[in-house]
Amino acid sequence: MRAAIYDRYGSPGVLRIEEIPTPAPGAGQVLVKVAATSINLSDWECLRGSPLYARIGGLRGPARRTLGSDIAGWVERVGEGVTRFRHGDEVYGDNLALKGGFAEFAVAPEKALAHKPPELTFAQASTIPQAGAIALQGTDGAADGVRVLINGGGGGTGSFAIPLAKRCGAHVTAVDNASKLDFMRLLGADAVIDYQSEDFTRSDEPYDLILDLVAHRSVFAYRRALALGGRYRCVGGSVSTMLRVLTIGWIAGRLTRRRIGVLAVREGPTRFGPLADLCVAGDIGIHIDRTFALEELPLALAHVGEGRALGKVVVTPA
Numbered sequence: 001m002r003a004a005i006y007d008r009y010g011s012p013g014v015l016r017i018e019e020i021p022t023p024a025p026g027a028g029q030v031l032v033k034v035a036a037t038s039i040n041l042s043d044w045e046c047l048r049g050s051p052l053y054a055r056i057g058g059l060r061g062p063a064r065r066t067l068g069s070d071i072a073g074w075v076e077r078v079g080e081g082v083t084r085f086r087h088g089d090e091v092y093g094d095n096l097a098l099k100g101g102f103a104e105f106a107v108a109p110e111k112a113l114a115h116k117p118p119e120l121t122f123a124q125a126s127t128i129p130q131a132g133a134i135a136l137q138g139t140d141g142a143a144d145g146v147r148v149l150i151n152g153g154g155g156g157t158g159s160f161a162i163p164l165a166k167r168c169g170a171h172v173t174a175v176d177n178a179s180k181l182d183f184m185r186l187l188g189a190d191a192v193i194d195y196q197s198e199d200f201t202r203s204d205e206p207y208d209l210i211l212d213l214v215a216h217r218s219v220f221a222y223r224r225a226l227a228l229g230g231r232y233r234c235v236g237g238s239v240s241t242m243l244r245v246l247t248i249g250w251i252a253g254r255l256t257r258r259r260i261g262v263l264a265v266r267e268g269p270t271r272f273g274p275l276a277d278l279c280v281a282g283d284i285g286i287h288i289d290r291t292f293a294l295e296e297l298p299l300a301l302a303h304v305g306e307g308r309a310l311g312k313v314v315v316t317p318a
């Protein structure tokens with residue numbers, strides 16, 4: 001099969017397309033013929049080996065030679081003990097542990113996969129698992145009148161998180177670079193901030209709920225941005241910021257009646273399925289910025305990693 005391979009951390013130039021043996025599913029695993037794989041910032045981070053958490057399992061070189069977590073495709077073969085799927089089923093899921101989606105076939109644990117709703121195309125379904133799970137859990141607490149801020153709102157997760165929070169009646173402020181402000185308004189944001197020219201932590205009106213997809217600020221800045229009783233949670237950013245949030249942030253929040261922490265995202269079909277249901281019902285839109293062929297993966301990753309993508313980017317290996 002054809003697969004995008006890399007042996008060392010670096011820029012998209014370290015990737016090459018190679019013919020390699022098709023993997024075999026082990027017990028409890030499913031071999032998926034990949035129709036579409038969406039790109040997440042986590043793919044870019046694992047390509048670069050930065051931030052440091054992207055090197056978990058492979059400090060000097062990548063533990064998995066083929067990236068790609070969010071897959072959608074057809075079940076080709078099932079391993080021993082698999083009961084929920086059989087040959088030909090249309091499936092999708094976040095294969096974060098094994099990856100391998102930037103290839104014609106990928107092996108995934110049965111528990112990571114769900115049946116693809118027939119109303120969604122493979123490309124659409126592939127956008128949901130990782131970003132959807134983060135967006136749903138990250139906007140938990142959004143409600144009528146709640147002031148929500150989403151930092152990094154113009155990317156893949158933000159494209160779901162903004163409309164999810166709006167749907168609950170929240171007032172949503174979304175932060176990203178200037179080229180993404182119109183897009184975030186289109187997604188429903190009530191207010192938008194260009195992070196290159198304005199500091200959201202110095203807003204006149206503090207926020208009740210902050211979802212930070214790219215945390216790089218001091219915990220004191222985050223505390224300043226929160227209303228009394230408010231909650232700040234980050235899911236990505238620099239390791240040093242996340243460590244400070246976990247330690248100093250927790251204490252600083254408690255002392256001032258605010259909650260500051262890292263969102264431990266739970267994965268799997270029960271976590272992303274509710275978003276797929278909303279997409280099928282037409283309540284939440286799916287925004288695919290561009291679709292690339294497998295051979296164009298370096299371009300596709302650069303498009304996301306260098307911050308040009310509005311919403312999700314999809315690679316189609318099949």
Ligand SMILES: NC(=O)c1ccc[n+]([C@@H]2O[C@H](COP(=O)([O-])OP(=O)(O)OC[C@H]3O[C@@H](n4cnc5c(N)ncnc54)[C@H](OP(=O)(O)O)[C@@H]3O)[C@@H](O)[C@H]2O)c1
Nearest residue numbers: 040041042152154155156157176177195213235236265307
């Ligand atoms: N289990 C977990 O906890 C888990 C699993 C997977 C992923 N994650 C994390 O979840 C996050 C989700 O990312 P995603 O896939 O939605 O990323 P994405 O599509 O790349 O979106 C991130 C957005 O943030 C913007 N941005 C960059 N620097 C910023 C700054 N200083 N202030 C405000 N915005 C900024 C980016 O735009 P520009 O770069 O163009 O400025 C981009 O639009 C990532 O941090 C990832 O590491 C967590």
